[in-house]
Amino acid sequence: MPPKKNNSIPIGFSNVGNSCYINSTAQALWHTPVIKQWFCTASMLKSIPDAQNDQAIAFSMMQDFLLLDAEEKKRSEENILCLSNTSKTIHTSKGKLPISGSNQEDAAEFLNMLLTSIQGLVAGVDVNIPMSSEGKALTFEDIFVGVWYKSSLCISCDELRIGPEPWTTLTVPVTEKTTLLESLASLVEPESFILENMLWCNKVQSKKDHIRYNSLGKAPQALIIHLNLFQSDFATGTTSKVNRTLDIPFDLNILHPCIGMTDVKKNYELRAFVEHRGNTLNDGHYVAYVRSGSDKWFLCNDDEITNMAKEEVSATLSQNSSTDNTPYLLFYQLEC
Numbered sequence: 001m002p003p004k005k006n007n008s009i010p011i012g013f014s015n016v017g018n019s020c021y022i023n024s025t026a027q028a029l030w031h032t033p034v035i036k037q038w039f040c041t042a043s044m045l046k047s048i049p050d051a052q053n054d055q056a057i058a059f060s061m062m063q064d065f066l067l068l069d070a071e072e073k074k075r076s077e078e079n080i081l082c083l084s085n086t087s088k089t090i091h092t093s094k095g096k097l098p099i100s101g102s103n104q105e106d107a108a109e110f111l112n113m114l115l116t117s118i119q120g121l122v123a124g125v126d127v128n129i130p131m132s133s134e135g136k137a138l139t140f141e142d143i144f145v146g147v148w149y150k151s152s153l154c155i156s157c158d159e160l161r162i163g164p165e166p167w168t169t170l171t172v173p174v175t176e177k178t179t180l181l182e183s184l185a186s187l188v189e190p191e192s193f194i195l196e197n198m199l200w201c202n203k204v205q206s207k208k209d210h211i212r213y214n215s216l217g218k219a220p221q222a223l224i225i226h227l228n229l230f231q232s233d234f235a236t237g238t239t240s241k242v243n244r245t246l247d248i249p250f251d252l253n254i255l256h257p258c259i260g261m262t263d264v265k266k267n268y269e270l271r272a273f274v275e276h277r278g279n280t281l282n283d284g285h286y287v288a289y290v291r292s293g294s295d296k297w298f299l300c301n302d303d304e305i306t307n308m309a310k311e312e313v314s315a316t317l318s319q320n321s322s323t324d325n326t327p328y329l330l331f332y333q334l335e336c
């Protein structure tokens, strides 16, 4: 066996004050190989335009990842980096971004903001990464964007309307389900729109009962799943955490009959996840579990990196885990 190299150990990110949501999300993105490849390619491109307003966050994350890439290549000992461009952009945004940086923020909201920002920044720019297995160039859309097909059937006139709906993270419910696959399946259960929820029918020119069927028309290379742990109570204006989780598999096959996918088999493997620790959205703490090298797992708690046995990671992903440490964002990648 060749000697173990230190560079499979992730580089820790220092916490610059409530920045664990940035650090853990960045670790998870960086340890999803297809995403890392995309960032490394995009960051080098001269054709990326100067960032405007809400694209600044994408631009600064790319700069930080460029530094991280250089650091990873040169280091011999484990070390620490500060994602200073990203945190500076957030801290100086003064209300121009949906998150402020001075508070603990929702990692899912940060991730969505980042992906939207990236999509805006690279619109019209070819950021294609070659995939070694098929030799096909992958675009932002191939890697990050999935599409729902939502078909609404009018009960009165049988008219079927099909609307594609793109997404970059898939939000799934955690209540009343025990496994991730069950929870995913619930997204394609037919929905009824009746009584006060009736939908407009163009043919009849009035509101009519409808049934909506959802199916996943396109699944991305990097499947990012957001477990909907936080539930808002609009009456009291508070958000509470659902302190339970699902059984989450390392290998996810979404050609489950219920998912409604009928094209090719999609086998995903878990590459990283962000865990929320604590009972509320606005305090608590985020950490990332990442897979690095050949099936080695690490816990990245800001600048503290800990080796994890796969059994320990597996226990964290189990529904029976009895702590308030809860997996929150899951990063799967299509097996090549």
Ligand SMILES: [Zn+2]
Binding pocket: 154, 155, 156, 157, 158, 159, 201, 202, 203, 204, 208
């Ligand atoms: Zn109708």
